[in-house]
Amino acid sequence: MKPTEQTPTIIHSAAELGNELRLQREKKNLSIGEVSERLKLPARQIEALESGQYENLPEPVFVRGFLRSYGRFLDLDENVLDRALEHINPPAAGTKHTHLGHHTDLNFSNTKRKKPFPTWILGLLAIGAIGYGVYAWQNKSNKDNAEQEANNSILTNVIASNPAASALNNSNVIVKPMTASDTQTETASAPPTSGNPLLQTGVAGELAINTRYRTMLTVTNANGEILINQIVPARSEHRFKDGAPFEVRLGYASGSTATFSGEEIDVQAARKGGKTAVFTAGGTTTQ
Known part of the structure; x- marks a missing residue:
């Protein structure tokens, strides 16, 4: 009689997926630094994936790619990983996303943030304008003397x-x-x-x-x-x-x-x- 296949674990939140990734990493006796080096991702991003805190990470499509790469690196069950990604998929703008009665707790915004114009550029432009004025004045004086x-x-x-x-x-x-x-x-x-x-x-x-x-x-x-x-x-x-x-x-x-x-x-x-x-x-x- 064949043994019954184990039903894949259902992960409903980003925190649950992050915890699962952490457990799998620890089972393999890998440090965050070693994972960072293998995946070519900063250590702070690995920590964010394990904690389920995505506020400071790139756009959602990149976060999903990071999670999938990390899960495959740790040999996480593909079915578990796919279902987890379905549950924490960010909702469309203006709608609520639910799955099996659970609300997603994905904690990064789906809207783009506007970056303020860097004021230091204005400072550089002002310094450049002053420097050009001084240069032009000196150049005119030197030109007259040279003539x-x-x-x-x-x-x-x-x-x-x-x-x-x-x-x-x-x-x-x-x-x-x-x-x-x-x-x-x-x-x-x-x-x-x-x-x-x-x-x-x-x-x-x-x-x-x-x-x-x-x-x-x-x-x-x-x-x-x-x-x-x-x-x-x-x-x-x-x-x-x-x-x-x-x-x-x-x-x-x-x-x-x-x-x-x-x-x-x-x-x-x-x-x-x-x-x-x-x-x-x-x-x-x-x-």
Whole structure:
């Protein structure tokens, strides 16, 4: 006579299934860590499956997959496992799920939780905007300085390639540092000529140049002789005589002034929209 097959245990709740999994694990002398390593699941998820607490686990479909994998790993009876999963299947939204008069105690929500927008992203964006503003400001300042130096370097290279550049005639050059009283304000781009003692006097046939900023200055006389070709300091005066007309090039002419025979030359108009001014002083015309 064949022995009667044992009826599979009926498990009605998540807690009952978890307890059954725990018992089977202990029978096999396995630790939670060993199960975690074999199933490639975090130990906290194994503990949640054994306690029937699913709140912090993924979506229900994944929980069912975890339970089935764990049950098969412990050689849990397939019929017991299938019936247990049927009993703890999460109910559809707005309905109650019952089986054999028992209500499910599955304790995770079937609704998706909305995650709040991480505020730290706004902080990063604000820091990035401030950093970009500082970078743009510094880049503009460095670009202006680089343009000035580039203009000066180009002039130096061009003149240096000319054999006449090695014989500069500086006998007509007078460099006189300007005092603080010679300008009314640091921020003025072109100080007024009235009240500037350097522009109130003039000698016939003499060219006087007053620089506002450090710049490359090149002056050539009517014979093609280069009288000066060098970077001159800010707020300095340079006078040239006996050689008109003079060809003048100021690498960074902003705020600089010039006179010929005491008559003011419009240096800013000679810039023609750029930072470099090129003009002729003396002769028949003064540009």
